[in-house]
Amino acid sequence: MNRAAVVIGIPTYRRPLLLARLLDSLAPEIDGQDVLIVVGDNEAGTRAAEVVRDSGLDAVCVPVPRPGISEVRNELVRAATRERPDWRHLIMLDDDGLVTPGWFAHLMAGVDRFGADVTAGPVLGELPAGASLLARNSVYAGRRRHPSGPVAMLNGAQNICISRAAVDAIGDPWFPVHLGTAGGEDHFFFREVLDQGGTLAWCDEAAVTEPTPASRLATGVILRRAFNSNVVAAQTDRAFHGRAFVVKHVIVGTGWAARNTAAGLVRRDPDKFAATAIDLVALGGRLVGLVRNTPRRPGTPVSDRRSQT
Known part of the structure; x- marks a missing residue:
């Protein structure tokens, strides 16, 4: 090239x-x-x-x-x-x-x-x-x-x-x-x-x-990032593919979280528990993004598909 x-x-x-x-x-x-x-x-x-x-x-x-x-x-x-x-x-x-x-x-x-x-x-x-x-x-x-x-x-x-x-x-x-x-x-x-x-x-x-x-590694900062990024991701996915697409991902994510929790209990694996905690917060963000609209910037046309999620 x-x-x-x-x-x-x-x-x-x-x-x-x-x-x-x-x-x-x-x-x-x-x-x-x-x-x-x-x-x-x-x-x-x-x-x-x-x-x-x-x-x-x-x-x-x-x-x-x-x-x-x-x-x-x-x-x-x-x-x-x-x-x-x-x-x-x-x-x-x-x-x-x-x-x-x-x-x-x-x-x-x-x-x-x-x-x-x-x-x-x-x-x-x-x-x-x-x-x-x-x-x-x-x-x-x-x-x-x-x-x-x-x-x-x-x-x-x-x-x-x-x-x-x-x-x-x-x-x-x-x-x-x-x-x-x-x-x-x-x-x-x-x-x-x-x-x-x-x-x-x-x-x-x-x-x-x-x-x-x-400064980025405090517990609150980590969990807020997981939550907020998934709110926006769910809003975006909803804009392009509809609510059913986001619901499907939430269901799949819930299944993975349940399996990881069970694996953590069986293996007594603290890393599994920590990762699952973040995943559960992320799922909460996706649920919020499923129902929350994204604010538009002033002057952005309402008719523009990319301005409304």
């Missing part, structure tokens, strides 16, 4: 040190490749721009004054098109991750091999010493992985490669601004890709690590 047609987009907000670490990890991966990096700065200040300039990479920093991760991701797509009108693949990385050796080659090989509209790789959580049992069984310890190949759904916009065909099929905005700062824009985007007849794939060899600060 044409490596000159690759852009790496990175949303950032007030994390210049982490952004600098990510760019340092990228440098050997794209050395000798004609790859452009675009950083979308939601602070719209000077610090991210200075980090980008000091990196010595072929990179630009774009200020995004309107708050929200969807706003930044949408601007990254627009900036990629302005800076490289012929781009074919847009990789998205979060500013708190680090790519592993061989990441770029593995990810591009997966893109070539599977030909999917979105190809994703694993995000390996790194927890501080002494992390709690709940933290060790949470999303922060590592997101769900799959064997490399086609998949039905992906689990986040960190470490994904989007095809130009998917972007052209969906149209601007690609990520839903009506969600504001609620999160869940990635799940909505993946549903949009599938709704347009696109495909998703997993490349398990292209890993990114994501160190997690202790």
Whole structure:
């Protein structure tokens, strides 16, 4: 494939040190490749721009004054098109991750091999010493992985490669601004890709690590994330597939939770209990999302299917 047609987009907000670490990890991966990096700065200040300039990479920093991760991701797509009108693949990385050796080659090989509209790789959580049992069984310890190949759904916009065909099929905005700062824009985007007849794939060899600060590992924070993310996911699934689709997933999830609880009792496995506790909170979020509407942003047309979940 044409490596000159690759852009790496990175949303950032007030994390210049982490952004600098990510760019340092990228440098050997794209050395000798004609790859452009675009950083979308939601602070719209000077610090991210200075980090980008000091990196010595072929990179630009774009200020995004309107708050929200969807706003930044949408601007990254627009900036990629302005800076490289012929781009074919847009990789998205979060500013708190680090790519592993061989990441770029593995990810591009997966893109070539599977030909999917979105190809994703694993995000390996790194927890501080002494992390709690709940933290060790949470999303922060590592997101769900799959064997490399086609998949039905992906689990986040960190470490994904989007095809130009998917972007052209969906149209601007690609990520839903009506969600504001609620999160869940990635799940909505993946549903949009599938709704347009696109495909998703997993490349398990292209890993990114994501160190997690202790502030995110408090019990309340972990459980709130599990609950809130599933509220939005259920609202999104309901918008695309109807209530019956969400109900089916709740029933299946309840069955898995019951089996895991039984397995934990038989094996006296505290990890099973911790994981099940998070799963039960997530199921509660899905039930709430089944009945709660998503607030619209002012000015969003009511007739737009993507503005109402």
